């Protein structure tokens with residue numbers, strides 16, 4: 001019974017879909033439900049107390065769906081409320097960690113730039129990740145950027161102007177790796193590439209999240225054992241328009257439209 005229960009994905013909005021898409025590739029038979037708390041987004045510009053409170057309440061929404069595991073598909077929630085969720089929930093909880101460890105391996109003498117939310121940048125977790133893997137990494141908080149993805153605005157002049165403004169301190173710098181440490185940003189990759197050299201590599205934390213998710217499901221013996229395509233469901237604390245944007249982003253990212261249920 002438990003094996004067929006859905007896996008919950010939690011984010012402050014539509015960004016979690018980038019993690020869900022990475023997981024979908026290797027877990028086609030699992031049922032996925034994403035809860036996006038868009039009504040309270042952006043989390044990345046809130047206090048730690050507020051983020052913890054909202055994250056617990058949002059996780060509660062997914063627990064009501066009898067999920068068998070929770071993927072925190074959000075770097076901000078992971079860095080600030082990760083420990084709290086790991087200790088409070090009695091199902092496997094898997095975070096999405098800013099990918100500095102992987103980024104470090106790709107350096108070729110240039111810099112590592114980490115794009116993230118202001119709250120993640122200030123967090124203790126981020127400080128300890130930096131100490132371990134990237135003392136020289138440059139943190140670039142990007143207030144106002146996730147909102148473009150929330151609106152489904154993933155290309156165009158307004159976005160490019162925003163990126164130009166955010167990235168101006170790094171213009172002309174030798175950047176080997178850009179770590180996308182907010183799950184909304186992978187949707188902006190096409191436009192982001194225009195602001196860097198062709199050799200710059202972009203990475204995010206989703207493949208590590210996927211590895212840990214499979215490990216945890218295996219360990220608990222709760223990997224789905226049927227070979228029927230799993231369903232994909234989107235729930236938002238905002239209106240139906242937000243759910244429509246989520247569906248579009250999922251399909252645009254290569255997700256199977258036929259798997260989506262209401």
Ligand code: DGL
Nearest residue numbers: 012043044075076182183
């Ligand atoms: N998607 C979230 C992350 O990965 C943050 C967006 C927000 O600020 O709410 O950090």
